[in-house]
Amino acid sequence: xxxxxxxxxxxxxxxxxxxxxxxxxxxxxxxxxxxxxxxxxxxxxxxxxxxxxxxxxxxxxxxxxxxxxxxxxxxxxxxxxxxxxxxxxxxxxxxxxxxxxxxxxxxxxxxxxxxxxxxxxxxxxxxxxxxxxxxxxxxxxxxxxxxxxxxxxxxxxxxxxxxxxxxxxxxxxxxxxxxxxxxxxxxxxxxxxxxxxxxxxxxxxxxxxxxxxxxxxxxxxxxxxxxxxxxxxxxxxxxxxxxxxxxxxxxxxxxxxxxxxxxxxxxxxxxxxxxxxxxxxxxxxxxxxxxxxxxxxxxxxxxxxxxxxxxxxxxxxxxxxxxxxxxxxxxxxxxxxxxxxxxxxxxxxxxxxxxxxxxxxxxxxxxxxxxxxxxxxxxxxxxxxxxxxxxxxxxxxxxxxxxxxxxxxxxxxxxxxxxxxxxxxxxxx
Ligand SMILES: O=C(O)C[C@H](Nc1ncnc2c1ncn2[C@@H]1O[C@H](COP(=O)(O)O)[C@@H](O)[C@H]1O)C(=O)O
Numbered sequence: 550x551x552x553x554x555x556x557x558x559x560x561x562x563x564x565x566x567x568x569x570x571x572x573x574x575x576x577x578x579x580x581x582x583x584x585x586x587x588x589x590x591x592x593x594x595x596x597x598x599x600x601x602x603x604x605x606x607x608x609x610x611x612x613x614x615x616x617x618x619x620x621x622x623x624x625x626x627x628x629x630x631x632x633x634x635x636x637x638x639x640x641x642x643x644x645x646x647x648x649x650x651x652x653x654x655x656x657x658x659x660x661x662x663x664x665x666x667x668x669x670x671x672x673x674x675x676x677x678x679x680x681x682x683x684x685x686x687x688x689x690x691x692x693x694x695x696x697x698x699x700x701x702x703x704x705x706x707x708x709x710x711x712x713x714x715x716x717x718x719x720x721x722x723x724x725x726x727x728x729x730x731x732x733x734x735x736x737x738x739x740x741x742x743x744x745x746x747x748x749x750x751x752x753x754x755x756x757x758x759x760x761x762x763x764x765x766x767x768x769x770x771x772x773x774x775x776x777x778x779x780x781x782x783x784x785x786x787x788x789x790x791x792x793x794x795x796x797x798x799x800x801x802x803x804x805x806x807x808x809x810x811x812x813x814x815x816x817x818x819x820x821x822x823x824x825x826x827x828x829x830x831x832x833x834x835x836x837x838x839x840x841x842x843x844x845x846x847x848x849x850x851x852x853x854x855x856x857x858x859x860x861x862x863x864x865x866x867x868x869x870x871x872x873x874x875x876x877x878x879x880x881x882x883x884x885x886x887x888x889x890x891x892x893x894x895x896x897x898x899x900x901x902x903x904x905x906x907x908x909x910x911x912x913x914x915x916x917x918x919x920x921x922x923x924x925x926x927x928x929x930x931x932x933x934x935x936x937x938x939x940x941x942x943x944x945x946x947x948x949x950x951x952x953x954x955x956x957x958x959x960x961x962x963x964x965x966x967x968x969x970x971x972x973x974x975x976x977x978x
Contacts, residue, residue, distance in 0.1 A: 550563060550863040550864055550867050551864075551868075554829060554867065554868050554871045555867040555868075555871065556867070556870060556871050556874060558661060559658055559661055559662075559866055559867045559870045560867055562654055562657055562658055562863075562866075563654070563862070563863035563866075563867065565605050565608075565609075566603070566605050567654075568650065568654070569603045569605065569608060569622055569626075570603065571650035571653050571654060572619070572622055572626075572646050572647070572650050573601055573603060573626055574650070574653070574751065575645075575646050575649045575650050575653075575727070575729075575747075575751065576601075576623075576626065576637055576638055576641075576646060577594070577597055577598060577601065578747040578748070578750045578751050579636075579638075579639070579641065579729060579739075579743065579747045580593060580594050580597045580633070580636045580637060581594045581746075581747065581750055582742075582743045582744075582746035582747035582750070583636050583639065583743060584636075585746055586740075586742060586743060586746065588636075588743070589633075589636045593632075593633045593636055594633075596630070596631065596632075596633040597630065597633045597634075597636070597637060600629045600630040600631065600633065601626050601627075601629075601630070602625060602626060602627075602628055602629045603625065603626060604625055607625045608621045608622050608624075608625045609621070611624050611625060617643075619643035619646060619647065620643075623637065623638050639738075639739070640731055640738035640739030640743070641729060641731065641739065642731050642732040642761055644728075644761050644762045644850070645727075645728055645729045645730070645731065647855075648727070648728055648762050648763045649727030649728060649729065649748070649751065649753065649763075651763075651768075651858070651862065652724055652725065652726060652727055652753060652763070653751060653753075654862065655724050655768070655771060655862065655866070656721060656724060656725055658862075658866035658870070659717060659720070659721045659724070659771070659866075660721070661870060662717070662775075662778075662866065662869060662870055662873065663714065663717060663718065663721070665870060665873040665874055665877070666710060666713070666714050666717070666778070666873055667714070668877055669710065669873055669876055669877050669880065670707060670710055670711060670714065672877055672880045672881050673703050673704075673706050673707040673710065673880055674703075674704075674707050674975070674978055676700070676703040676880060676883070677700045677701070677703035677704035677707055677972075678700065678972075679700065680698070680699040680700035680702075680703065680885065681698055681700035681701075681704075681968060681972060682698070682700070682965065683698065683699040683700060683885075683887055683890060683891070684696050684697070684698065684699070684890075684891060684894060684961035684962060684964065684965060685697060685698070685699035685702075685799065685890045685891070685893070685894065686893050686894045686896070686901060691791075693896060693897050693900070693901050694901065695901050695902075695904065695964060696894050696901060696961040696963075696964040696965075697964055697965075698964075698965050698968045699799075699885070699890055700968075701968065701971065702788060703880075704971065704972065704975070706781065706784065706785050707975075708975070709781045709784070710778065710781050713774060713777050713778045713781055716774045716777065717771075717774050717778070720770050720771040720774050721771075723767050723770060723771070724767050724768065724770075724771050725752070725753055725754060726748075726753055726754050726755065726756045726763060726767065727744075727747075727748045727751060727753040727754075727755065727756070727763070728744070728755065728756045728759040728762070728763050729743065729744040729747055729748065729755075730744060730755075730756075730759055732761055732849075733760065733761055733849040734758070734759040734760045734761060734849065741755070760846070760848075760849040760850045761849050761850035762846070762850045762854075764844070765840070765843040765844045765846070765854060766844050768840060768843065768858075769837075769840040769841050769843065769844055772836055772837055772840040772861070772865055773837050773840070775833055775836075775837075775865050775866070775869050776833055776834045776836070776837035778869060778872075778873070779829070779830040779833035779834060779868075779869055779872060780830060780834065782826055782830060782872050782873070782876050783826060783827050783830035785826075785876065785879075785880075786820075786822075786823035786824070786826040786827050786830075786876075786879075787823070787827060789802055789820060789823045789879070789883070790820045790823045790824065790827070793820045793823075797889075797893065798886060798889050799885065799886055799889050799890045799893060800883055800884060800885050800886065801818060801820075801883075801884040801886070802820045802821075802822050802823055802879055802882075802883065802884075803822070803878065803879065803882035803883070803884070804818045822875060822878075822879055823879065825875075826872055826875065826876065826879075829868050829871070829872050830872070832864070832868055833865055833868055833869055833872075836861050836864065836865045839857055839861055840861060842857070843857055843858070891961075894961050897931075897932075897938070898931065898935065898936065898937045898938055898939070899931075899937055899938035899939040899942075899959055900928055900931055900932070900938045902938070902939075902958055902959050903924050903925075903928050903938070905958050905963070906924055906942055906958055907920045907921055907924045908920075909950065909954070909958055910923065910924065910946065910949065913949045913950070923945070924942075927941040927942065927945060939955065939959050942955060942958075943955050
């Protein structure tokens with residue numbers, strides 16, 4: 550986890566102390582279940598809670614000796630216990646504790662991410678409404694295509710992230726499992742009843758079939774969705790970076806009063822936040838691949854996934870959380886130069902209305918091929934000579950099109966006529 554991109558409350562979720570506390574929570578839930586089922590004597594659980602002990606430094610010291618982190622943890626956690634220690638970790642294997650605790654951490658991280666995603670969605674929807682009627686130029690292949698609603702950009706981002714939110718909620722449900730089924734997942738030394746009861750105390754369900762570990766497809770699915778969310782944010786960031794190019798200048802990311810753009814060129818305002826979001830998205834996507842590498846483990850498990858997850862879980866959750874929080878700032882404070890947005894539609898002096906002109910000529914009786922050829926010939930001439938496409942059309946087609954008809958053909962508002970139908974799909978928001 551890189552401190553620079555880690556914000557609370559996710560950051561402290563991944564401290565060693567928080568991890569050992571989660572392990573303890575799992576171990577104690579099992580002691581509780583043993584007592585509830587009459588396997589451990591009454592009072593065992595209370596004694597275990599009272600005497601359980603965590604000291605991060607001590608655990609790390611013992612780990613140096615035994616070279617096994619869970620054993621080091623158990624030694625310290627039970628070091629001040631009496632008889633109740635005999636029910637601590639009874640019938641469990643290390644990964645029962647580690648994997649169940651990992652689910653708890655991932656659920657907590659996902660809850661925080663979901664809540665910040667909802668804030669971002671709200672901001673995107675507000676901007677979508679604000680700029681719904683602002684005509685702008687739509688670009689395909691980077692080339693001016695046809696006018697469209699500027700607000701539709703925000704609505705498109707909103708719609709994508711809303712899909713991701715739904716996926717994330719499903720993935721959270723899927724990862725809400727633990728496993729307390731012992732060394733090879735067959736309940737040889739612990740009853741499924743103990744598992745069910747202990748997990749219910751942690752608001753988890755048993756993994757239907759586990760090996761020594763919870764199957765990693767569940768974690769991969771979650772991280773895959775994190776990758777989708779990061780990519781959605783990157784799509785926004787890239788759009789803003791393009792729109793902030795000097796030649797375009799339709800938007801500008803927030804720039805603080807005290808901020809400086811360049812050490813060399815005092816005039817500069819650079820889209821550094823969007824560029825950072827683009828870079829961080831690459832990091833998160835790289836973990837999607839890494840997560841999938843953890844699925845095929847040997848037999849009932851090997852531990853090759855463990856080192857990966859020590860990076861991956863903290864990195865991916867803190868970084869994505871950071872990205873979402875910063876994206877909120879970006880969208881909320883985005884500067885939109887509305888005049889420039891409108892003006893840019895005319896950069897090509899009317900060429901962006903070519904399809905509409907062609908369709909009108911077809912209505913007037915030309916074949917599609919004739920209309921296309923004629924319009925393209927004039928359009929290509931305009932590209933070369935920078936002359937007005939509207940004037941060229943007026944000159945060439947005055948016998949077919951009236952002045953009013955030509956004016957009407959070159960109006961950006963025409964292109965917004967069905968935008969309401971798209972927005973209507975979100976009227977319950
Ligand atoms: O309950 C058990 O422990 C059963 C045992 N499997 C293990 N299960 C869980 N942890 C184990 C296992 N084995 C080792 N370790 C310890 O895990 C740590 C792995 O370190 P790293 O690769 O750096 O993430 C590192 O601390 C390792 O010592 C088995 O033999 O099947």
